[in-house]
Amino acid sequence: MYELKDIPLFSGLSELHLAELQEHIYVKHYSKDSIVFYEEDKSEYLHVLLEGDVKLYKTTPNGKEVYLHGMSAPNAIALFPALERVAFPATCAFLTEGTVGLLPLEKLHKCLENLDFSLAMIKAMSKRMKLLENLLHKETIFSSEAKIADLIANNAKIFQHLRNNEIASILNITPETLSRILTKLKKEEIITIDDHIVTIVNQNALQDIIETNSMKKSASN
Template identity: 40%
Template sequence: MLGQIPFFKELDQEELNQLEKISIIKKYKKGEFLFMEGEDSKWLHLLLKGSLKLYKTTPKGKEIFMHQLNAMNFVAELGNFENIKFPASALFVTSGEVLKIDYEKFYKDFLSNPQISVSIIKSLSQKLKIASDVLHQELVLSSEAKVAKFLTDHQDLFNTLKHVKIASILNITPETLSRTLAKFRAQELVDLDQNNKIINISETKLKNFFDN
């Protein structure tokens, strides 16, 4: 199985056997934490299946949504490389499966491999973009733009969470979210069923709210 993972496809059989010895696979249920903000980052996590919600928590207990991460991706690897505690919490929004690699041994035995190093750099670059997007959302986007972006980027999460939780993620009031959704429905930008699940959205038109 390890040889089928894009990050490790260039490893030879001996290297794959070595990687297997320092790795475990763990399955998770929806609603379980992969890790929580502030925990030690002993393991390097590679999400094999499922979807994770990454978020930070303010001192007053407010959640700040950062990203929804899908397979196949490393998770919060910056904590490993900087030898710091995990900077965010990772919660499964679906059932999932994770390859957990002993980071200390991985660092010693594998990061000198150019192919793996380049893959890690690309993954870190993606995480920097995520952080940039979070800052942009909080400092630049209007309430309507936040809702439009969430609808286009996280349809499955929208269909999973209650609206009061989505409003908290977007740092807007539930009333503002409700008014914005009503406006989008009136403009035929989004079609919701009786349970407020997405039937159809106009992604191109919604992107005009935040992609300028």
């Protein structure tokens, strides 16, 4: 299990300061699939993921989950609600077993008096903004085909570790749509899939899909 000092946000603090913080942290264990916090909830604590993987997602009025991102320990989650003391914009659920440390917000806010900590906070927030920005791009610009092409181009290995329906939920598309588009990509000889290993055959065509948001049908059809 990780400790505070393993998290970049806190790693710049002195031994002494860290020890003091550690004293005030309430450590909580979670089982797989349990909820850490719900969208719209508020909390008096910063949630620090010390062990395990979580996902963050929003829920639509009809109960559909909109996947935002996954996070692995060690990591501070929901920084922005902690800083602004506002409600969580998303629900956080464990994908594995895991552990969360709860740091009282007063303690966090006191840390900000330390310049190194503030700079680390800026770094951490930058990182989070990059994630958000990326997500926004995927959800507003990319078509389903482009989402899939992008995933294959950047992280083809994920198909070895996750089932297609899990990948679909990460991309916020239905498994049916994923299946259909993968079939199309195979038929167009842009990729091959063998025993869950996705291999890129035509990198250019893939890039083209990402850039144009669509696949030109092959003349042979």
